[in-house]
Amino acid sequence: MEPKNTDQIQKNTKTQRSIDTIDRRILSVLTKDATTSYAELGAMVGLSAPAVHERVKRMRKAEAIKATVVALDGKAMGKSFLAFIHVEARGWGKTTELVALGQLPEVEEIHSATGDTGLILKVRTENSVALEGFLWRLYDIEGVRSTKTYVALSTYLERGVQPEITHSLAEGGNIK
Amino acid sequence: MEPKNTDQIQKNTKTQRSIDTIDRRILSVLTKDATTSYAELGAMVGLSAPAVHERVKRMRKAEAIKATVVALDGKAMGKSFLAFIHVEARGWGKTTELVALGQLPEVEEIHSATGDTGLILKVRTENSVALEGFLWRLYDIEGVRSTKTYVALSTYLERGVQPEITHSLAEGGNIK
DNA sequence: TCTCTTTCCGAATTTAATTCGGAGTTATAT
DNA sequence: ATATAACTCCGAATTAAATTCGGAAAGAGA
Numbered sequence: 001m002e003p004k005n006t007d008q009i010q011k012n013t014k015t016q017r018s019i020d021t022i023d024r025r026i027l028s029v030l031t032k033d034a035t036t037s038y039a040e041l042g043a044m045v046g047l048s049a050p051a052v053h054e055r056v057k058r059m060r061k062a063e064a065i066k067a068t069v070v071a072l073d074g075k076a077m078g079k080s081f082l083a084f085i086h087v088e089a090r091g092w093g094k095t096t097e098l099v100a101l102g103q104l105p106e107v108e109e110i111h112s113a114t115g116d117t118g119l120i121l122k123v124r125t126e127n128s129v130a131l132e133g134f135l136w137r138l139y140d141i142e143g144v145r146s147t148k149t150y151v152a153l154s155t156y157l158e159r160g161v162q163p164e165i166t167h168s169l170a171e172g173g174n175i176k
Numbered sequence: 177m178e179p180k181n182t183d184q185i186q187k188n189t190k191t192q193r194s195i196d197t198i199d200r201r202i203l204s205v206l207t208k209d210a211t212t213s214y215a216e217l218g219a220m221v222g223l224s225a226p227a228v229h230e231r232v233k234r235m236r237k238a239e240a241i242k243a244t245v246v247a248l249d250g251k252a253m254g255k256s257f258l259a260f261i262h263v264e265a266r267g268w269g270k271t272t273e274l275v276a277l278g279q280l281p282e283v284e285e286i287h288s289a290t291g292d293t294g295l296i297l298k299v300r301t302e303n304s305v306a307l308e309g310f311l312w313r314l315y316d317i318e319g320v321r322s323t324k325t326y327v328a329l330s331t332y333l334e335r336g337v338q339p340e341i342t343h344s345l346a347e348g349g350n351i352k
Numbered sequence: 353t354c355t356c357t358t359t360c361c362g363a364a365t366t367t368a369a370t371t372c373g374g375a376g377t378t379a380t381a382t
Numbered sequence: 383a384t385a386t387a388a389c390t391c392c393g394a395a396t397t398a399a400a401t402t403c404g405g406a407a408a409g410a411g412a
Contacts, residue, residue: 017389019252027253030246034210037368048392053370055390064252069245070206072337076195076240077203079337082287084260084296086326105338106345111258111328120260120326126341133345150262150296152287160336161248161255162281165302169282169309193358213399227360229401353412360407367400375392382385 016062019163022047023055027065027163030056034068079106079124081131082152087119090143095119097141106134192238195339198223199231203241203339206232210244255282255300257307258328263295266319271295273317282310 019027022045029036029044038049038056045052059065074082089098098119101107109122125131131149138144195203201221205212214225214232221228235241250258265274274295277283285298301307307325314320 019254027246027248031248032243032245034244034246038370039368047390049368050370050372050393051391057370062252064249066247066249067208068210069208069247069336070203070210071242071245072203072207072339073240073242074337076235076238077337077339078195078341084287084289099332102333104342104345105340106342107333108336108338109334110332111260111334112330112332113260113326113328115324115326120328124337126346130342130345133347137345148291150289150291152289152296154288155286156275156288157278157283157286159284160245161250161253161284161300163248163253164281165254166280166282166306169280169306169313170302171309214401215399223359224361225399226362226401226403230359233401355412356410358407358409361405363403365400365402367398369396369398369400371396372394373392376390378387378389380385380387382383 024163081125084150085121086148088145089118090145200339257301259299260326261297262324264321265294266321
């Protein structure tokens with residue numbers, strides 16, 4: 001047996017164990033149905049229930065899993081209108097007031113963005129009247145220069161962060 | 177994937193009891209933490225565990241609750257880049273190919289939209305190179321005329337559909 | 353009023369989550 | 383090489399929660 005070169009420096013001592021293939025397979029199931037039991041998950045990935053539990057617990061602690069939540073249906077909640085609103089604001093200091101809009105349950109996402117727009121909002125309202133009401137509130141905020149609203153007519157896909165990565169995207173080639 | 181026509185589902189089912197205040201309070205908790213036990217939920221809303229269970233079961237069946245899922249951290253999954261891509265396509269028949277992009281785990285949302293754009297995509301990738309790779313694949317699709325990409329610099333809020341409704345929005349006034 | 357339906361509760365049961373001790377593995381240091 | 387420490391796993395035992403069940407209370411409609 002040849003001795004390995006020990007020159008390599010290993011410096012991951014205090015870092016959390018990285019997410020491995022089994023972790024991603026577990027997460028792949030849980031992003032679709034988090035009511036799956038540890039026993040079932042174990043059968044899928046070839047581990048015992050306590051082993052899966054241990055992994056999930058670790059990922060929760062490391063905040064790779066941010067939360068377990070129910071996904072609601074917009075229409076059933078009485079919110080038929082979905083819109084993306086691009087907000088152009090004068091001066092970056094006023095972003096605070098805009099972010100405060102997150103208090104409203106109609107606002108689901110707030111991102112600052114590149115391009116010709118400062119903020120992107122995802123807003124789901126009861127109807128077009130409520131959306132208009134929201135836009136009025138937006139213009140009431142000091143510094144809001146302009147907005148562009150894109151109303152979603154149909155939603156073909158809507159889901160959270162997926163654990164898989166398409167490595168071929170970073171190579172310019174086709175899907176593996 | 178075809179957008180789900182919930183109207184028909186509603187018709188076929190016997191008149192479902194509508195979502196009441198207690199239901200919304202339960203959902204409000206579950207959208208933040210679906211690991212909350214029925215006993216705890218019951219204590220919060222003044223019901224027994226079986227009563228809460230019954231309500232949740234009903235809402236699942238009625239698909240007001242679409243699923244229970246884990247919310248993952250994009251960075252922890254190795255996806256640091258978030259972008260919204262507006263796609264303008266020539267002819268509506270080609271939408272099928274675009275919707276097929278939903279196969280990629282990087283694609284989180286696909287909506288058809290009003291405005292000067294046909295589709296809005298929400299895409300989360302490893303880095304800018306992978307995002308560029310994705311854009312190349314987009315342009316490979318027949319009929320894609322142009323795209324506009326908005327990269328999210330910071331995310332201030334990101335959550336699912338909320339059960340509460342701000343009624344004052346539909347009245348043009350202030351928050352109640 | 354009577355009946356049908358819905359919603360709820362407490363108790364009992366079933367199922368799953370969680371804990372625990374120890375075996376096997378790997379990495380690191382002596 | 384060998385010991386040490388740190389992981390990861392498993393099966394068994396325990397604890398906690400989900401689920402089922404029968405029947406009581408409340409409401410709707412005839």
